[in-house]
Amino acid sequence: MLLLIPGPVQTRPETRAAMAQDIAPWDNDFRPVYAEIREMVRDIAGGVPGEHATMPLQGCGHFILEAAIRTFVPAGGTVLVPHNGAYADRAIRLATEAGRQVVSMPCPDTEGVSPAAIGAALAANPSISHVVMVHNETGSGIINDPGAVGPVVRAAGRRMILDSVSAFGALPFALAAHPEVDALVFTSGKCLEALPGSGYAVARTDRLLDCAGNAGSWSFDLSDIYQQALRAGWGSIRFTPAVQSLAAFRVALDFFMAEGGQPARLARYRENARILHEGVRSLGLTPYLDWAHQGPVIVTVHQPADPAFALQPFVDALKRRGVLISNFYNTRAPSFRVGCIGAIGPEDMRQAVAAIGGALDELGVRDRAARMPAAA
Numbered sequence: 001m002l003l004l005i006p007g008p009v010q011t012r013p014e015t016r017a018a019m020a021q022d023i024a025p026w027d028n029d030f031r032p033v034y035a036e037i038r039e040m041v042r043d044i045a046g047g048v049p050g051e052h053a054t055m056p057l058q059g060c061g062h063f064i065l066e067a068a069i070r071t072f073v074p075a076g077g078t079v080l081v082p083h084n085g086a087y088a089d090r091a092i093r094l095a096t097e098a099g100r101q102v103v104s105m106p107c108p109d110t111e112g113v114s115p116a117a118i119g120a121a122l123a124a125n126p127s128i129s130h131v132v133m134v135h136n137e138t139g140s141g142i143i144n145d146p147g148a149v150g151p152v153v154r155a156a157g158r159r160m161i162l163d164s165v166s167a168f169g170a171l172p173f174a175l176a177a178h179p180e181v182d183a184l185v186f187t188s189g190k191c192l193e194a195l196p197g198s199g200y201a202v203a204r205t206d207r208l209l210d211c212a213g214n215a216g217s218w219s220f221d222l223s224d225i226y227q228q229a230l231r232a233g234w235g236s237i238r239f240t241p242a243v244q245s246l247a248a249f250r251v252a253l254d255f256f257m258a259e260g261g262q263p264a265r266l267a268r269y270r271e272n273a274r275i276l277h278e279g280v281r282s283l284g285l286t287p288y289l290d291w292a293h294q295g296p297v298i299v300t301v302h303q304p305a306d307p308a309f310a311l312q313p314f315v316d317a318l319k320r321r322g323v324l325i326s327n328f329y330n331t332r333a334p335s336f337r338v339g340c341i342g343a344i345g346p347e348d349m350r351q352a353v354a355a356i357g358g359a360l361d362e363l364g365v366r367d368r369a370a371r372m373p374a375a376a
C-alpha cells in the first residue's frame with residue numbers, strides 16, 4: 001500500500017526494521033543514540049551548539065507544540081496566531097486551554113501570511129509576547145514563511161514559536177539567523193520519514209533558563225527537560241520514551257543525511273508535488289492552490305462537482321488500487337488531500353495519478369469542475 005498522507009508517512013523498510021528489538025532507554029548502549037539524535041536535529045535546524053539545544057518529548061506534534069507554548073509564553077501571557085488553516089486552530093486551542101490569551105489573526109487560506117499584517121497586529125497590541133506560526137499549513141498546503149515574518153517579529157521586539165511539524169527537514173530554515181525564535185517544533189513521523197512517537201523542540205538555551213517555572217505542567221516543561229540534560233547528560237531521559245521509535249528515527253536520520261539533507265528532500269518532494277498537481281489537472285480536477293502558492297508537502301484538490309463523487313467511496317476505490325489518502329479534509333471548500341512526503345518518489349506519484357483517474361472512472365465522476373461549498 002502506498003501511504004500518501006501528510007504524516008505518519010511511508011517509511012523505508014530499514015527504518016521500520018530498527019523497531020524490532022527490545023531496548024532499555026536508560027542503558028549505556030542507548031544513551032549515545034539519544035544524544036546523537038539531539039545533536040543531529042539541532043544541526044538540521046541550523047542551530048548553534050551552546051546557543052540552541054534539542055528537547056525531545058514523547059508523543060505527537062500537539063504535545064510538543066503545547067509544551068513549547070507552556071514553556072515560553074508566561075502564564076496569562078498573550079500570543080498572536082496568524083490563522084489560515086486547520087493547524088492554526090489547533091495552536092489556538094492549545095494556547096487557550098493552557099490559560100494563555102490568544103489574538104487570532106484571520107488570513108485567507110490560499111496564500112502565506114503577510115509579514116506586514118503581522119507587523120500591524122503586533123504594533124496594535126503591545127501585550128502580545130509571541131507569534132505562534134504554522135510553517136507549513138498542512139490543512140491546505142500553503143507555506144507561511146518564517147524567513148519573511150521573523151524579521152518583522154524581531155523588529156517589534158517580540159518572540160516566535162514555529163510549528164514546523166510538517167515542514168521540518170524539507171523547507172529551508174536556519175535558527176542561527178533567527179534569534180527571535182524561542183523554539184521550532186516538529187515530530188519524527190513527517191518529513192524526516194521515521195515512525196511517529198516523538199516530538200522535538202529545538203530551542204534557545206538562554207530562554208530555556210529564563211522560562212523555568214512557566215509551564216504549569218511537569219510533563220510538558222521543556223525547561224525541566226533542559227535541566228535534566230544539564231544534570232544527567234544529553235543521553236538521559238526523564239520518563240519512558242517510545243524507545244523503538246527513537247531507534248528507528250536514528251536510522252531515518254542517517255538516510256536523511258545520505259540523501260543530501262534538506263535541499264535534496266525538498267527537491268524530491270517538490271517534484272512529487274509537481275507530478276501530482278499536473279496529474280490531477282490532466283484528469284480535469286482543480287487543485288486547491290495555484291502552483292505559485294503550492295507547497296511541497298501536500299496537494300489538496302477540490303472535490304469534483306459531479307453528484308457521483310463522495311469522499312469515502314473515492315478513498316475506498318483508491319485503496320483498492322493500492323493508494324491510501326486521508327478520508328477527511330480541512331479546507332474551507334470540500335477537497336481531498338494527497339501527501340507528497342515520505343519515502344516515495346516520482347514513480348509513486350504517477351501511480352497515484354493513475355489510481356485517482358481509475359477511481360473517478362469507477363465511480364462515474366464525469367463533471368470534474370470544483371464543487372462549491374454549500375451556502376452558509
Ligand SMILES: *Cc1c(COP(=O)(O)O)cnc(C)c1O
Nearest residue numbers: 060061062087136138163165166
Ligand atoms: C501533523 C501536524 C501537527 C501535529 O499533529 P499530531 O497528530 O499531534 O502529531 C501539528 N502541526 C502541523 C502543522 C502538522 O502538520
